[in-house]
Amino acid sequence: MIRVAKAPAYATIQDGGRRGFLANGVPRAGAMDQAALLSLNAMLGNDPRAAAIEWALTGGQLELAGSVVFAIGGADADVTLRDHPVEPYRAYRASAGDVLSVKAITRGRFLYVAFSGGVDSDLVMNSRSTYLPAGFGGVDGRRLKTGDTLSSGKPKARHLPQVSDSLPSEMRPPLDSDVIHYVPRDSAGTHQLSGQFSISPASDRTGFRLVGSVGTEGGSITSEPVCPGTIQLPPGGEPIVLMADAPTIGGYRILGAVTTADLGVLAQRMPGEVIRLEPVSVKSAQSQAVERAEVIERIREWALG
């Protein structure tokens, strides 16, 4: 049992997101930094689609009742268990009554607190992900609040992590790269975006607005399917990168889409931070996605000892 002793300003339950419902207008949702969640699930011997707590903005506390194995990852944060510092990407076993305290997020945007067996909640359209705009998934479709209790699923004994070391840094997902690759819609390059942009404060789980000079015209189009990562350019001229809660259809000009490998890196950027957008071929983006999947497998093997 996990009790939210002091809820942060933002915390929701998220997993790999919804598949198979896009044609019904249901967004994928899921963790903003999928690479962080996948790494934690692999470390903890969890199903890749297991859910965790996505945590942002402020500190807070969880009270852990009963023996539970957990790990944190994603954004860097000042976190303690029984007043001892908790390292990222390292499995800890808590005992009944232990308090996990997040003092502050120190670098990046989204912290993940993952538990062996995953955080349990009702499946809504095959996923535990909270989709706040329509209020479903997770705990009643809302942010966690103080007093909520969550349970973790039953871990299989043979899948319990065997090591107490931190995940070697070369296997951890990158947090602070400022280069974000995207696959351009137009491979001829006439409508490509390149260069530096800063993350606008008007950025959330639905989309990140970018501020910077755009060398091409925005506009309206006959609405087309879009997805997390899609870069839209409205007539107003400020590019928007759609994020985890991306709508399924959009009517602004599409310039391309951020790669699967780099979308989590972008998700961790704070308002005001500067990124550089660089075009990349679909082939090279896909080989990067395959490499990342191989790293996740290596983490799984590493955790088994």
Next chain:
Amino acid sequence: MTDPVIAPLGDAALTVSLGDGIDEALSRSVVMNAQAISGAAIMGVTDVVPAYASLAVFYDPVIIGYDDVRQRVLAALAAPDAGPLSGGEGSVIHRIPVVYDGEDLDDVARRTGFSRNEVIAMHSAIEYRVFVTGFIPGFAYLGILDERLSVPRREVPRRRVPPGSVAIAERQTGVYPAASPGGWHLIGTTSVTMFDPMRDRPALLSVGDRVRFEPLE
């Protein structure tokens, strides 16, 4: 109809464009082709999403690469035995009561040169068809709006449109089922629940359904 144009939508989806614009025959063709691609059961494909004149195929790049998906999609498009539209096209008519009190109603009236009452009369005179669903759960793109009411989307979208807002943009109209960002012009409000994740059919409107808006005092 033009030859299909296929382009990547990032590294885990591709877009098939079959033409441009909002047209009933084109929309039927998109839905038929989406069904043909779904029916082909391509390994690694998770979603096939129809829009007005295009559709997207979502896949797992760890299971299948772009070139392979592209080839299999082309083969499915060429298959002559594309299934018929599911559900009776046009057999369901929804009547949606609307209070025409939208924040942008006066602005739309001013921009189109009509009175508020004329805008309301024109918007509620047409039996619309659901062309696509999407954008957010339960949002249905309805057409075709009276040409005289056609105004482009807002240059800067609102960050939050209230749920139940009835809105228009270009030749389209629709109802925001939940609070969301949005670039359409708000002309009214309805209390009908457009989407409920706990219902057997979460979305009220499906592609091919007909919709009438009925003005409330």
